[in-house]
Amino acid sequence: MHVEPHSLQWQDAYKLMIGSIVPRPIAFVSTIDEHGIANLAPFSFFTAICADPMMVCFAPMRRGTDGAIKDTLANIQHNQEFVINIVSEPITAQMNDTAIEFNPEVDEFEVVGLSKVSSTIVKPPRVAECAIQLECVLEQILDYGSHPGSGSLVIGRVVLIHMNEEVYKDGKIDMSKLAPIGRMAGNVFTRAAADTFTLERKKFPDELRR
Template sequence: MEVMPDELPWRDSYKLLIGSIVPRPIAFVSTVDSKGVNNLAAFSFFNGVCPKPFIVSFAPMRRGSDAGKKDTLRNIEETHEFVVNVVNEALVSPMSQTNPEFPPDVDEFQVAGLTPIASHVVKPPRVLESPIQMECELVQVVHLGEEIGAGSLVLGRVVKMHIAESVYEDGKIDPAKLQAVGRMAGDVYARTTDRFAFKRSTSTDRR
């Protein structure tokens, strides 16, 4: 079967995208608007970019209702700051409570019953219940269209990390203790408890 994504309706193309790129890490992004109202939303188009400078990225899509910018993106463009909170198994249920498109004056921390805690460098609060929180300053936003189905790539520099001692050991994150989750298609999530080791090939292996 061969498919030309540009020839499909955006929803059909979206289904192929989220069904093919799996599992996807989840960025639970907290922001604050110019009036001081907190916002909290999850995005599964999330990844790391480089360690020096420490850059992370996530990509909010345009709203499916009217192609408008989501509150998270608008807040970041206004304040140039955000926090990425890592989602583990314990956070899946409250995170899901933030999925609806609430009006800008709604604080999703209250909707989800989660605890905002002050950041040290940026203004947006962190999610206390998250085992890893990354305070970020905006580097760049790349807009990729304005129609429904389009999105924007947000690049942020992590200026401070907060890591729970329970998941940190010898300079590394213990994946078994972190219990991070990934997003599949639809309402399906993936655990990171089923892992296997395989030595990566090097140039010496070909000699």
């Protein structure tokens, strides 16, 4: 069977999308508003773009209730800076609680009990409990509508990578120490390092090379 997304209610299209594009990594994004109040929220529409320059992106959708933009996007529009903190299993519940629709003046770090650590280049603080934190400067925002179900793509340039020495060895990240969490559909998460397997990448055979 097949279905044209525009023929569906946006909520049903959303369910098909998040059930198909799995597992998704989670950008735990910290920002600050114009009064300096910190904001923290998870975004699983998140991926890398390229390494040089190091570019990443995530997508805040419009609020399902009223089509308003989320606090994270408003803060980035205002001061062009954010930090992407990588979520490890021990803080999954706290990360999930920051997704509650708090009023903009609420500091989610304080509500869920996560600690701030100052960033080096950007103003938004990092999440101390996260083993990897990417300080980012806004490169571009692409907007795809202003109604519930629509959203934006935030593209950022990583200007500094912080890594806890426990998870970083010989130029590589130790997955068992990082214990990354991914998001599936609905309220289902996955332990991304728990059930992995190795597959060698084959080279193009020399005898076929012209």
